[in-house]
Amino acid sequence: MNILEVNKLNKAYPTFKLENISFSLEPGYIMGFIGSNGAGKTTTLKSIMNLTIKDSGTVRAFDVDFTQNERAVKQKIGFMMGETDYFPKHRLRQITDVVRRFYTDWNETAYRDCLRRFSLDENKKVDELSSGMRVKYNLTLALSHNAELLILDEPTSGLDPVARDDLLELFQELIEDGKRSILFSTHITSDLDKCADFITYIQNGRMVESCSKDDLIAKFRTVKGTAQQLETVRQQVISFRKNSFGFQALMETAKVPAGAGLTVEVPDLEDIMVYHEKRSVIA
């Protein structure tokens, strides 16, 4: 069973469009949703949550159509938009008191446990919390209504490296029981190197890849060589960067020529993303 299944999602704006975004996520995994700023990550997540009305395509969650079962499906989803801070001048206690009434499956014990664990003070106002604590408060609310799918838009973007690492560890922990999944967007690819099982990568509103992180990395190689060697592979590379020693480029693994004397290395997600973005700029 897929906990989330997005199929050929399309949404057009006057100056931007999402085209045929498709991916799926099974229970017990973390999917990183990557792309540069303006690639359409937030639009995709908002379309999934029906905050933005999609032009076509389907979104299924927990094996039912999202739009037709919106109320029931949202009972099992925890959603957080990056910069959003609702009711900034209200105390956490006041907000929780409102939120808990929306959920049939609210677990007060789990809520209290999370407050203790994250050292959240219910008497603090939202705007007195740091970015990391706000993310943790949102997670607390999601975990307290037993959300099985967490959809988080750039949850790590405002955090320092220690808080980020802490949060990524928490993500790992949350999916350990195999019942819960996390879809989170980010442009900080090192976050995904640490914790993602699957990657969906979009560029200018279009899918580049959606597969396991290992498969994605296996699909590409960085190659290094001299300026003369660049001419022999220029047509095959995704994009390249010249330097004083020659060049460095990203290629599909299958296209790396054997015995050409090139230095071949395993790329990280940042390499894959940067070289793809570079190609799109050149194109």
Add this chain to the structure above:
Amino acid sequence: MKALMNKEFKLVANPLFFLVPLLSALILIPQWVFFVALLYFCFMGAPNLFILAKNYKEVYFSATQPVSRREIVRARMYTLITLEVLQLLVAAICVAVRLIWWRQANFFMDANLAFLGLSFVMFGLFNVIMAPMFYKTAYKIAIPVIVATVAATLFAGAVEVGVILVPFLAAFFDGIRTTWQHIVTLLGGIAIFVVLNIAAYRMSARRFETLDL
């Protein structure tokens, strides 16, 4: 729906909103245009309700909860209507004071049951213009409030001028003795208020359902 109403009154409509209806007590001024006492809701209550909700990013909060978009609009309409009815209830008490104990006529339209009925129509008119205009964007509130307030003020002004200049209207609506015309106006006003609010809700919900947030 209960959860949404709980959100409306605990996080959006703070206790200060419940002081605005007290301005209906201005009906106890001896000689005045009594509609102004109710128009304070259009000047202060309604815009502040929507501005506060916008500042709190309430639409995004509600839209991510397990509720439908129609319910979000319905909850806001109920809040608006609740505050308007409170304003009218205070007005009704003041009208009763004038009709039963004070019994002093007003140069402009008298505070009577017909006045209350026409006030219901005025609020209905305000809602049916303001709400659907607002839910075109769910964040631009100034123009909808201005247009709706001008419409409500023009309606109130037309009634006042009509009662002074047109004998038939004066005979039908004016006076400090309760007549069947006043009762019919009150009941008709309530009916029109209900119909206009249903229309306001339906148009608003339809627009909000297709809106990109």
